[in-house]
Amino acid sequence: MQFNRCGKSGLMLPAISLGLWHNFGHVDKPETNRSIMHAAFDAGITHFDLANNYGPPPGSAEENFGRILKQDFQSYRDEMIISTKAGYLMWPGPYGDFGSRKYLLGSLDQSLKRMGLDYVDIFYHHRPDPDTPLEETMMALVQAVRTGKSLYAGISNYTASQTKAAAKILNEFGTPCLIHQPKYSMLVREPEEALLDTLENKGIGCIAFSPLAQGLLTSKYQHSIPKDSRAAKSHGFLQKQAITPDLLKKIGSLHSLATGRNQSLAQMALAWVLKDPRVTSVLVGVSSVKQLSDNLLALQNTEFDTDELNKINEILNRS
Numbered sequence: 001m002q003f004n005r006c007g008k009s010g011l012m013l014p015a016i017s018l019g020l021w022h023n024f025g026h027v028d029k030p031e032t033n034r035s036i037m038h039a040a041f042d043a044g045i046t047h048f049d050l051a052n053n054y055g056p057p058p059g060s061a062e063e064n065f066g067r068i069l070k071q072d073f074q075s076y077r078d079e080m081i082i083s084t085k086a087g088y089l090m091w092p093g094p095y096g097d098f099g100s101r102k103y104l105l106g107s108l109d110q111s112l113k114r115m116g117l118d119y120v121d122i123f124y125h126h127r128p129d130p131d132t133p134l135e136e137t138m139m140a141l142v143q144a145v146r147t148g149k150s151l152y153a154g155i156s157n158y159t160a161s162q163t164k165a166a167a168k169i170l171n172e173f174g175t176p177c178l179i180h181q182p183k184y185s186m187l188v189r190e191p192e193e194a195l196l197d198t199l200e201n202k203g204i205g206c207i208a209f210s211p212l213a214q215g216l217l218t219s220k221y222q223h224s225i226p227k228d229s230r231a232a233k234s235h236g237f238l239q240k241q242a243i244t245p246d247l248l249k250k251i252g253s254l255h256s257l258a259t260g261r262n263q264s265l266a267q268m269a270l271a272w273v274l275k276d277p278r279v280t281s282v283l284v285g286v287s288s289v290k291q292l293s294d295n296l297l298a299l300q301n302t303e304f305d306t307d308e309l310n311k312i313n314e315i316l317n318r319s
């Protein structure tokens, strides 16, 4: 595994990290969860990313992860980086959503209990809250760190200007923002507009989520929607309507380009995100060990020449 420094912190993260948004809920197969975690850790993936609401049902990914940790990974806790988040709807009433101090600190306690942990390595605010003062939300992250329930603080889905404001508050209170988690892939390029520069300037790491656009940047949807795919599952967040003929044409062209680089499309898509030195890690989800093994091979070639980059841009910009 290649390890990259997370911003200007002391923490190194694996170039590929594993996310448990899908595939680790009570609706999924426990033996598959367990084999994915083992294959990941054996390959040097030391970072596992969760959130309070991952499942379904919400909370079940943390429960399943906690069970596997207890069974198999207890003696490896110091070799692992475990993150969780709060920010989306988790429980009924006004205290289980968005960014109040009440929600964040209550949720962190619940997450620790579900995972059977004394602390997480990174606690994130999952999304900006338009109504809660940013100071309140950031001070909740500071308190999580000061009380030892999290080692570092992170933010996700914040814009560049929101990130600057959040980083300023966190710095003032001696808990620098370790990391930002934006959606970033060949199909979603907003972070290139201002966020990636802001992160570099502020010394904050970047872990890109959905780098395969939930599976669109693979060859799996080329001919049909496979029965066991995310787009086919009623609880999957990938909508069938996202798979349009225009998109499939682009995916087909990207696939040919990847073949020319001796890579699968998934490998090329991950390599493309990792080519930017401002990106610390890509956060993949997998539904099988086979997918994980395929993705790990992306690290064998993360270099692109100008001609390849131009061709990719040309394909993506086709109307």
Ligand SMILES: NC(=O)c1ccc[n+]([C@@H]2O[C@H](COP(=O)([O-])OP(=O)(O)OC[C@H]3O[C@@H](n4cnc5c(N)ncnc54)[C@H](OP(=O)(O)O)[C@@H]3O)[C@@H](O)[C@H]2O)c1
Pocket (backbone or CB within 6 Å): 018, 019, 020, 021, 022, 023, 049, 050, 126, 156, 157, 181, 208, 209, 210, 211, 212, 213, 214, 215, 216, 218, 219, 220, 228, 229, 230, 231, 266, 283, 284, 285, 286, 287, 290, 291, 292, 294, 295
């Ligand atoms: N902060 C946030 O707001 C936020 C939001 C979303 C995600 N995240 C984080 O990012 C992580 C990754 O997100 P994601 O699951 O959307 O990532 P992704 O890597 O873009 O998509 C994962 C899906 O792609 C398919 N796939 C992966 N590798 C493949 C391969 N080699 N060949 C064919 N198909 C492959 C699988 O779909 P099938 O299930 O169809 O096989 C897999 O479930 C999450 O688990 C979570 O930790 C964070």
